[in-house]
Amino acid sequence: MAAIFRPSANLAAKVVLLGMAALLAGGTGWWLVWPRTDWSRRVGWVIDQPVPFSHEHHVAGLGIDCRFCHTSVEVSSNAGMPPTYTCMTCHSQIWTNAELLAPVRESLAQGRPIAWNVVNDIPQYVYFNHSIHIAKGVGCASCHGSVDRMALTYKASSFTMQFCLNCHRDPGPNLRPKEAIYDTEWHRTADTPSPAALMQQYGVPNRDLTDCSICHR
Amino acid sequence: MRRPLLLLLLLLPLAACDDMTAQPKRNAYADPSVAPGRVPTDSVSWRDHSTAPPPLTLALIERGQQRFRIDCTPCHSELGDGNGMIVQRGFPQPPSYQEDRLRAAPPQHFYDVITNGHGAMYSFAQRVAPEDRWAIAAYIKALQRSQHAAIADLTAAERAALP
Numbered sequence: 609m610a611a612i613f614r615p616s617a618n619l620a621a622k623v624v625l626l627g628m629a630a631l632l633a634g635g636t637g638w639w640l641v642w643p644r645t646d647w648s649r650r651v652g653w654v655i656d657q658p659v660p661f662s663h664e665h666h667v668a669g670l671g672i673d674c675r676f677c678h679t680s681v682e683v684s685s686n687a688g689m690p691p692t693y694t695c696m697t698c699h700s701q702i703w704t705n706a707e708l709l710a711p712v713r714e715s716l717a718q719g720r721p722i723a724w725n726v727v728n729d730i731p732q733y734v735y736f737n738h739s740i741h742i743a744k745g746v747g748c749a750s751c752h753g754s755v756d757r758m759a760l761t762y763k764a765s766s767f768t769m770q771f772c773l774n775c776h777r778d779p780g781p782n783l784r785p786k787e788a789i790y791d792t793e794w795h796r797t798a799d800t801p802s803p804a805a806l807m808q809q810y811g812v813p814n815r816d817l818t819d820c821s822i823c824h825r
Numbered sequence: 826m827r828r829p830l831l832l833l834l835l836l837l838p839l840a841a842c843d844d845m846t847a848q849p850k851r852n853a854y855a856d857p858s859v860a861p862g863r864v865p866t867d868s869v870s871w872r873d874h875s876t877a878p879p880p881l882t883l884a885l886i887e888r889g890q891q892r893f894r895i896d897c898t899p900c901h902s903e904l905g906d907g908n909g910m911i912v913q914r915g916f917p918q919p920p921s922y923q924e925d926r927l928r929a930a931p932p933q934h935f936y937d938v939i940t941n942g943h944g945a946m947y948s949f950a951q952r953v954a955p956e957d958r959w960a961i962a963a964y965i966k967a968l969q970r971s972q973h974a975a976i977a978d979l980t981a982a983e984r985a986a987l988p
Contacts, residue, residue: 731846
């Protein structure tokens with residue numbers, strides 16, 4: 609009886625087996641690992657903007673409070689992007705001829721908003737609310753990083769579900785005293801109340817914060 | 826012959842898959858009217874309505890101090906002398922709150938300036954809610970008082986604590 613397979617079939621079998629293994633590994637990587645990498649989430653990538661606004665200059669250099677521009681962060685789900693009018697509060701008098709600020713002046717003159725590009729992207733099936741996080745002692749820097757050191761703004765955290773859950777499972781260590789919420793350089797010291805004390809003080813329940821409906825509705 | 830067809834049918838539900846990251850529903854981050862870069866041009870009068878001056882309480886002055894340090898200190902400075910950081914960088918200097926004219930001004934004057942702007946100062950109507958305007962006005966009056974206090978104004982206990 610003649611052989612069923614020719615000798616070259618050995619090679620074909622090896623290639624197919626290796627190919628399947630590679631496909632499995634590649635598929636797992638593409639499906640499970642890649643979306644979780646900081647590279648794919650673009651953590652630390654500067655996003656191009658119509659005007660190269662520097663938080664470093666305005667926050668660390670001039671000492672302007674976050675809430676001067678992001679006015680609704682304490683009362684709304686949205687922190688609030690400042691309208692051009694807010695920029696022009698100062699720039700109607702300062703740097704009035706700067707080429708860099710031409711789009712800002714144009715925006716005010718034409719009544720057309722500056723179209724800033726989103727830096728901290730979350731999917732639309734997430735109902736994130738800024739005000740509750742501020743009210744319960746989560747500092748801006750806990751998610752947004754040291755914005756006062758960003759000459760150009762970038763995403764400091766991955767904003768994956770894992771990132772949110774890390775804190776929702778055990779919020780205590782990420783809470784800070786009320787007066788430190790907008791302090792981008794704050795860090796825990798020996799005088800800081802314990803995580804448990806802060807949880808108590810803010811009335812953060814020690815349960816339920818990982819319920820699906822907390823973030824998804 | 827039947828089985829591959831059934832398997833193909835199983836693939837059919839995949840056609841219903843879509844990108845869940847974009848959902849046309851009510852959500853602060855999906856609504857184009859509030860999404861970044863689309864602030865309505867007529868938003869200057871945010872929550873604007875005239876309110877009667879609230880009763881003067883310590884809580885009101887403390888609220889005023891908090892809001893003053895956010896919205897006013899960049900130019901007026903924490904002392905209210907008009908030498909804030911933005912002024913040091915070239916913004917026209919506002920008058921000091923310690924001027925006689927401003928010391929005599931009622932809270933209503935400061936409320937109106939916050940609402941309508943004054944001179945080089947833009948309106949803050951869209952950034953400072955009416956209740957907070959009264960709070961800031963109260964704090965400015967306290968700031969003026971703080972720098973014109975006499976020893977005689979202190980209580981006996983406070984006087985004892987003086988060096």
